[in-house]
Amino acid sequence: MNVPDRKKIVRILSLALYFLAAFAVFLVVQFPYGRIKTRIESEVRSRTPYELHIARIAPRFLNRFVMEDVVVSDRTGTVLFEAPAVHTRISLLPFLRGLLSVRLTGRVYGGELAVRSEQGSSRRLLAVDADGLDIGSYRLLRDRGFKVSGRLGGSFEMINDAGKGRLWLKGLASRELKVMGFPVPDLDFEQGWIEVEVKGDRLLLKRLELDGRELKVRITGDLVMQERGSLNLVVKLRPSERLSREQAGLLSLLKNRDAEGFYQFSLAGTVAEPLPRF
Numbered sequence: 001m002n003v004p005d006r007k008k009i010v011r012i013l014s015l016a017l018y019f020l021a022a023f024a025v026f027l028v029v030q031f032p033y034g035r036i037k038t039r040i041e042s043e044v045r046s047r048t049p050y051e052l053h054i055a056r057i058a059p060r061f062l063n064r065f066v067m068e069d070v071v072v073s074d075r076t077g078t079v080l081f082e083a084p085a086v087h088t089r090i091s092l093l094p095f096l097r098g099l100l101s102v103r104l105t106g107r108v109y110g111g112e113l114a115v116r117s118e119q120g121s122s123r124r125l126l127a128v129d130a131d132g133l134d135i136g137s138y139r140l141l142r143d144r145g146f147k148v149s150g151r152l153g154g155s156f157e158m159i160n161d162a163g164k165g166r167l168w169l170k171g172l173a174s175r176e177l178k179v180m181g182f183p184v185p186d187l188d189f190e191q192g193w194i195e196v197e198v199k200g201d202r203l204l205l206k207r208l209e210l211d212g213r214e215l216k217v218r219i220t221g222d223l224v225m226q227e228r229g230s231l232n233l234v235v236k237l238r239p240s241e242r243l244s245r246e247q248a249g250l251l252s253l254l255k256n257r258d259a260e261g262f263y264q265f266s267l268a269g270t271v272a273e274p275l276p277r278f
Helices: 006-030 033-047 092-096 139-143 241-246
Strands: 050-061 064-074 079-090 100-108 111-119 124-134 147-159 162-175 177-179 182-184 187-199 202-211 215-224 231-239 263-269 274-277
Touching: 033 050, 079 139, 111 147, 124 162, 147 187, 187 215, 231 241
Parallel strands: none
Antiparallel strands: 050 064, 064 079, 079 100, 100 111, 111 124, 124 147, 147 162, 162 187, 177 182, 187 202, 202 215, 215 231, 231 263, 263 274
């Protein structure tokens, strides 16, 4: 039996280690992450109505890198999302079959967010999972003057132009809120649930429930997700006895009351200009 030459084995292993080290150096030092960053930003700009800004892309391993100081805004400069770091992983086996599969994770707004995206020739998938996001730390709400707090989580999945999602809310509170120019009493809700389905630009609100000691809210209906899109929602409110006394004037506008004590009215018009019908 021929015994392998020890020196030959060592030389082969040394060459293999050399090429691995050279590849690692190329990946970390020479790989054109700057051009990739520019390409990602331009793709988002050309394919969506949003702007993406990434301060820097840092490598981690073969198919992993970190995008630092990520900001998503609309074309007017209004910030819609921001994260100090987004960890990115590209699945290599699907990529070899012509399918781009990317997973993004990060700690944002005091919680955790994970996004999975797949782009194939006939199938597009977007899946979002959130846990414990701090609503009060969301800049857009603060900039619009909304004084709200609470935690948000849940999941949403969209395949091509159809999707569905379920969200939960805990400890939701609003202060000094105004709706259509009318002041709303400070409200606290222990918990809430939202269930939606999406088809194209139409959103079906299958369930929106907010449960608090002073007020319970139920909303169902559908809307077109455009500024001038149509709105067709049914709103049900069940106030506590104390809130009913304090808001007797407002509640006098609501004529419909069911056996469970819920007052009902509808919201029509458009998303930008809702029209209540009592």
